[in-house]
Amino acid sequence: MLIQKxxxxxxxxxxxxxxAKYDVACTSSGVDRGGQSGTMGNTASxxxxxxxxxxxxxxxxxxxLMTNACIxxxxxxxxxxxxxxxxxxxxxEEICTLTMEFYRRNYIEGLxxxxxxxxxxxxxxxxxxxxxWLLREVYGFWGYIHVKAIPGADPALIEYVGHLxxxxxxxxxxxxxxxxxxxxxAKSRKRILxxxxxxxxGIQENHHLISDKMAAPTSVSSGSKAVSLNDTALPDIRKFxxxxxxxxxxxxxxxxxxxxxxxxxxxxxxxxxxQSTQMIIGATPETDHQILSVTEALxxxxxxxxxxxxxxxxxxxxxxxxxxxxxxxLLREHRLYQADWLLRYYGxxxxxxxxxxxxxxxxxxxxxxxxxxxxxxxxxxxxGRADYAALLRIPGIGVRSARRxxxxxxxxxxxxxxxxxxxxxxxxxxxxxxxxxKTCRTIRLDEDFxxxxxxxxxxxxxxxxxxxxxxxxxxxxxxxxxxxxxxEQEDIFKSFSGQI
Amino acid sequence: xxTTVYLCDDDLDSIFTxxxxxxxxxxxxxxxxxxxxxxxTMELFCDYITVVPNAAxxxxxxxxxxRKISTKAWHMVYRAAMSPEDSRxxxxxxxxxxxxxxxxxxxxxxxxxxxxxxxxxxxxxxxxTHYHKEFLRFDATAEGILFARIRPKGNILTMLTPHFADxxxxxxxxxxxxxxxLAAVHPAGQDWYLASLSREQxxxxxxxxxxxxxxxxxxxxxxxxxxxxxxxxxxxxxxxxWYREFMTEFL
Ligand code: SF4
Numbered sequence: 001m002l003i004q005k006x007x008x009x010x011x012x013x014x015x016x017x018x019x020a021k022y023d024v025a026c027t028s029s030g031v032d033r034g035g036q037s038g039t040m041g042n043t044a045s046x047x048x049x050x051x052x053x054x055x056x057x058x059x060x061x062x063x064x065l066m067t068n069a070c071i072x073x074x075x076x077x078x079x080x081x082x083x084x085x086x087x088x089x090x091x092x093e094e095i096c097t098l099t100m101e102f103y104r105r106n107y108i109e110g111l112x113x114x115x116x117x118x119x120x121x122x123x124x125x126x127x128x129x130x131x132x133w134l135l136r137e138v139y140g141f142w143g144y145i146h147v148k149a150i151p152g153a154d155p156a157l158i159e160y161v162g163h164l165x166x167x168x169x170x171x172x173x174x175x176x177x178x179x180x181x182x183x184x185x186a187k188s189r190k191r192i193l194x195x196x197x198x199x200x201x202g203i204q205e206n207h208h209l210i211s212d213k214m215a216a217p218t219s220v221s222s223g224s225k226a227v228s229l230n231d232t233a234l235p236d237i238r239k240f241x242x243x244x245x246x247x248x249x250x251x252x253x254x255x256x257x258x259x260x261x262x263x264x265x266x267x268x269x270x271x272x273x274x275q276s277t278q279m280i281i282g283a284t285p286e287t288d289h290q291i292l293s294v295t296e297a298l299x300x301x302x303x304x305x306x307x308x309x310x311x312x313x314x315x316x317x318x319x320x321x322x323x324x325x326x327x328x329x330l331l332r333e334h335r336l337y338q339a340d341w342l343l344r345y346y347g348x349x350x351x352x353x354x355x356x357x358x359x360x361x362x363x364x365x366x367x368x369x370x371x372x373x374x375x376x377x378x379x380x381x382x383x384g385r386a387d388y389a390a391l392l393r394i395p396g397i398g399v400r401s402a403r404r405x406x407x408x409x410x411x412x413x414x415x416x417x418x419x420x421x422x423x424x425x426x427x428x429x430x431x432x433x434x435x436x437x438k439t440c441r442t443i444r445l446d447e448d449f450x451x452x453x454x455x456x457x458x459x460x461x462x463x464x465x466x467x468x469x470x471x472x473x474x475x476x477x478x479x480x481x482x483x484x485x486x487x488e489q490e491d492i493f494k495s496f497s498g499q500i
Numbered sequence: 501x502x503t504t505v506y507l508c509d510d511d512l513d514s515i516f517t518x519x520x521x522x523x524x525x526x527x528x529x530x531x532x533x534x535x536x537x538x539x540x541t542m543e544l545f546c547d548y549i550t551v552v553p554n555a556a557x558x559x560x561x562x563x564x565x566x567r568k569i570s571t572k573a574w575h576m577v578y579r580a581a582m583s584p585e586d587s588r589x590x591x592x593x594x595x596x597x598x599x600x601x602x603x604x605x606x607x608x609x610x611x612x613x614x615x616x617x618x619x620x621x622x623x624x625x626x627x628x629t630h631y632h633k634e635f636l637r638f639d640a641t642a643e644g645i646l647f648a649r650i651r652p653k654g655n656i657l658t659m660l661t662p663h664f665a666d667x668x669x670x671x672x673x674x675x676x677x678x679x680x681x682l683a684a685v686h687p688a689g690q691d692w693y694l695a696s697l698s699r700e701q702x703x704x705x706x707x708x709x710x711x712x713x714x715x716x717x718x719x720x721x722x723x724x725x726x727x728x729x730x731x732x733x734x735x736x737x738x739x740x741x742w743y744r745e746f747m748t749e750f751l
Contacts (some may be wrong), residue, residue, distance in 0.1 A: 010719055017723045035666040037689065042667040049738075050634050051749060053725035056734025063724060098716070104646060104671060105638040106664075107717050107748065143667070313728045328728055404610060412611040421616060 003069055004088045012088050013098070019068040019079055020114055023171070023278065024310045028060040028109035028144040030273030031166050041103060041110070041143030043166065043273075048109050061112035061146060062102055066090055066128060070116030074173070074184040075318050076283050079116045083316070089118070092131040096139045103143050110144030110166070111135070117150065125153035125161065132164040144273070151191040155198050159270075162202050167273040167305070170196050172298070175291045179284035182320055193302075199275050200302050206270035274305035281336065282329040283312040283321055287359035289350070292339055296350040299343065309336045335361040342367055345399055346392045369395045369454045372432060376445045379432040384414055395454070396429030416440045427457055501527075507537045508551040508589050510655070515581050515589045516558035518551040522593060529597055534589035565596070570604040580621040584653040591617050628652055629659045635739065636660075637748045638673060639711040646673035647705060649746045657684045657694060665692050676705055714748050721749040 007015070029047030049058035065079070067089035073080045090098075095113070102108045113131065118124045128147060135141045146167040149158050162168055170192055174180045177189050277298060279291060295307045311328035314321060339361065342348040346368070353367055354360070362370050372379070372395050381390055383405055391402040404422040408414060414435050420426055430440045431450055444450070504527055508518035515534070522532040533546075542548065565574045577592050585591070594614035599606045609615045638646035646668070650660075657677055661684040664673060668686070675684045681702045686692035697705075744750045 010716055013716060014719050014723050017720050021724050021726055035669050037669050040668065040670060048634055051721060051747070052735045052739040053721065054732065054735060055725045055727075055729035056731040056738060057725070057729070058738070059721070059724060062720070101640075101713050102717065102720075104668065105640065105711070105713060105717070105748070106636050106648070107713075311729075313726060330729065407608055408610045411609050418611065422610075 002087065003067075004086055007088055009094060009098075012090060012094070013064070015086060015088050016064045016066075016068060016090060017062075019116075020063045020065045020112070022078070022310060022313060023063065023112075023114055024057075024308045025146065025169060025276055025278060025306070026058055026060045026063055026112060027146075027167075027276075027306070030305055031144070033142065033272075036142060039140040039142040040100065041141055043109070043142075043144045050106065050108055060109045061144065062099055062108045062110070063112040064090065064095070064098075064114075066095070066113060066115035066124070066131065067118050068116050069118055071119065072117055072184075072186040074186065075316065075320055076173075076183055076280060076312065078315055080316070092127070092134050095131050096135045096141070099135060099141060099143075100139055103141070108143075110141075110146070112146045114148040115150070121150045121152035122154050122157060125150045125157040129157060129161050129164070132161060136164050146273075149195045149199065151187055151195060153195070155195070158195050158198055159202055162199060162271045163269060165271055167276060168199050168271050169276045169278065170199075171278045172294070173278070173280055174284050175279050175286045175294045176284070179286060183283065196275065196277070196302050199271055202270045203274065203303070274303070276304055276306040276308060278308040278310055280312050281309045281333050287354075288332070288336065288339075288361050289354040289356065289359035291336060292343075292350040292354060295336075295340060296343055307340060309333050309340070331363050332361075335363060335367060339367045342371075347389055348393075364455045365451070365458055366395075368393070369428065369458070373447055373451055373454070376447060376450075379445060380434050380439070380443050381432060382434050382437070383419065384409065384436055394429055394432050396425035396427065396432075398423065428454065501531055502545050502547050503531055503533055504547045504549060505533045505535050505543075506549050506551050506589075507535055509537055509553065511553070512578070512581050513555060513558040514551060514553040515592065516561040517554045518589055519593055519596060520554075520557040520561050521549070521551055529593075532593075534593050536586050536589060539586045565599065568603065569596075569599040569606060573599055573604070573607055576607060576618055576622050579625050579659065580618050582655040582659070583621040583625045584655075585621055585624075588621060591621060625654045625656065625659070628654050629656045631740075631743055632656060632660050633663050635743045635747055636664075636675070637746060639748075640713070641711075642709075644672070646671050648673070648675045649678050649705070650675060651678045651745060655680065655682075657682055660684070661686065661692050674705070676702060678702070710751070714751065717748050 027047050028043065030045060031043050032045040033043045035042040047060060049060050051059040053059055067087070068079045068085070069087040069089065070077075070079045070081055073082050078085070095111070099108075099111045103110065113128060115124050115128060118127065128150075132145060132147060135145070144167075145165045146169065147161055147165040149161065149168050149170045151170060158168075172192055173184055173187060180187060180189060180192075279294070281291065291309070298304045298307050311330050311333040312322065313328045314324050314326040317324050339348075339350075339353055342353065343350065348371070353371055361367055365373075372393070378393075381394060383391065383394075386394075388402055388406060391397055391405060392399065397405075401419070401423040405414065405419070405424075408418060408422070416426065416435055416438070419429070419435060426440055431443060431445075431453065433439075434443075504522070504525065506518040506522050508514040518534045522534060525532060537550065562574065565577060577595065580588055580592055580595075591614070595606075595618040598609065598612055598614055602609065606612075606615060610619070632650055632652060636648050636650055638648045640646055650656075655677070657675065661675060664675070665686050670688050671686070672688045673686045676697070677683070681697045681699065683695045683697050683702075684692055685695050
């Protein structure tokens with residue numbers, strides 16, 4: 001594989017952002033950190049989008065690969081070694097300069113750094129660490145950093161990186177072990193879940209780490225010297241052949257010496273914005289039920305902040321994959337995001353929404369309507385009395401409108417006009433509620449009838465969103481801005497118009 | 501009885517003075533109305549009074565809101581006063597009627613139309629401020645000064661600038677509200693302040709040379725979109741055309 005060295009910064013940026021764009025996470029949320037004199041940047045926990053690309057997706061971070069060179073051959077990936085493409089890399093200084101200069105101009109909230117595997121997982125992770133160290137310590141960058149952990153990298157390296165980043169992620173890539181085996185033989189479930197667990201532990205233990213001051217800079221001698229992409233003097237990293245020492249005490253001493261102001265995490269200094277992951281949808285035959293169950297398990301067992309879904313864009317010509325030109329399953333991706341939303345904010349579980357007998361979402365209905373139609377015995381509900389959890393399960397009532405209902409109930413009686421002003425979508429909710437004993441339309445709790453009505457309502461949205469070539473446009477979201485705290489900025493842009 | 505209309509200007513002092521005068525007139529809340537001077541169309545059976553801004557009266561209203569209602573209510577009123585709505589002075593007046601009657605809990609009384617209206621103005625101005633946190637773009641001059649132009653509907657500079665002053669504390673920057681010719685000026689490492697610019701001053705900023713990072717940003721912006729997912733409608737919903745006037749990627 002030939003690495004092109006004499007490209008301009010602009011050419012490199014084009015190649016390395018192009019190669020990074022299929023990673024869907026571009027969020028800058030999860031940590032509130034005020035500015036500090038002598039540094040540049042702060043972060044807002046709701047996250048800030050800075051632009052929207054022609055595909056309608058939010059641009060929040062400078063999303064790039066450190067290099068698109070890779071020793072692996074994951075079938076779905078454009079950077080796989082068997083593809084004949086121009087390979088290049090950024091030097092750490094180039095990444096720092098781009099980040100700083102873009103940030104100053106308010107183009108971005110920070111950096112999203114991923115990478116192909118250069119020679120080895122360790123070498124790649126080490127390079128990434130050096131880049132982040134330079135950015136934080138020398139350039140004084142205080143904004144948001146999301147970095148990929150490279151599966152198979154030394155746990156110590158991953159921990160080092162975790163002290164410089166706000167968010168880390170390791171992509172699960174495919175929802176099942178079989179999928180992974182067939183498309184990404186170099187990545188096993190174990191290789192992916194091990195660092196995920198490590199980061200989770202790091203986040204949990206962080207409270208102990210921050211209570212003691214970090215050790216002063218230790219001069220560490222490098223084991224195997226990394227192949228340098230340039231010769232900037234950067235901190236060396238001691239290699240731990242057996243991973244990190246068990247005792248937290250020992251581990252602390254081995255942490256690189258950050259200056260005092262390096263306490264950029266506020267209350268937390270290890271991956272303060274938590275970790276996320278991503279699954280590719282539609283490259284392998286998994287069901288929605290499988291995907292959603294895995295998602296739920298990731299939230300529960302690994303405390304993930306977010307699970308992202310990426311509708312597979314068929315670009316590689318490969319017998320194991322959908323043929324090139326197959327449109328990405330955007331509507332399916334959208335239904336999964338809606339369901340994910342239901343898991344995180346609405347108190348639903350995966351098995352309530354789907355089952356082995358019914359493993360896929362009805363693409364024509366949002367998952368909450370779908371659920372309500374199968375539980376008509378719970379309706380109609382009286383909004384004057386229903387508790388918060390019950391309100392959230394009514395189609396057409398969202399987090400914000402449910403809260404407003406609770407608030408308003410304390411000071412007086414409700415009526416349908418008020419509900420409308422609170423953002424309740426009566427077109428949907430009207431079939432399922434009473435308000436002070438009154439109904440706003442004739443309630444006919446008949447599954448076939450309601451399914452027809454609700455699909456018709458949903459279709460209008462889908463039709464607006466379906467382009468002439470029959471591809472589904474991604475549906476857009478909530479009118480809810482970050483006033484009530486909760487839903488994160490990026491959720492808002494990924495959710496339905498109106499309330500689900 | 502004729503309705504008395506108090507005509508006031510855009511600034512906070514003027515709006516608060518109007519509140520003071522209307523209240524003190526003891527004509528009864530149903531017989532007074534506040535209106536923005538700029539937008540006033542004369543009606544029959546109304547008496548018109550042009551409010552003379554008075555700092556002492558304004559301060560007294562301001563203090564009463566804080567003491568008798570709450571600081572939160574004061575912030576709500578302030579933000580509403582910065583909104584572009586023509587009805588804002590009267591909306592504030594109606595809100596204060598309830599506020600002085602019920603006290604601090606008024607802000608949660610969403611069943612009251614006047615409270616909902618004030619909330620709505622607040623939400624709109626908060627949204628507009630947030631949009632500008634996202635979409636505002638600085639250009640760096642050769643001397644390294646950051647310069648941004650915006651054309652907000654509401655008067656958002658005082659709500660917007662603290663965000664940038666916090667993150668860019670070490671930078672010299674200036675944000676110019678082109679329509680109002682009002683600028684927030686932030687000298688590196690110091691407090692920021694507002695300045696009203698003359699037409700010539702404002703224009704001298706408008707004719708700045710483009711910055712070398714523009715092209716890099718455009719390259720990134722164009723590359724990051726996935727062709728197979730093109731969706732101009734969604735893009736427009738998320739980023740209304742109104743905000744694109746000064747955005748680097750559309751220049
Ligand atoms: S390891 Fe990453 S960059 Fe390399 S081929 Fe696999 S997915 Fe692509």
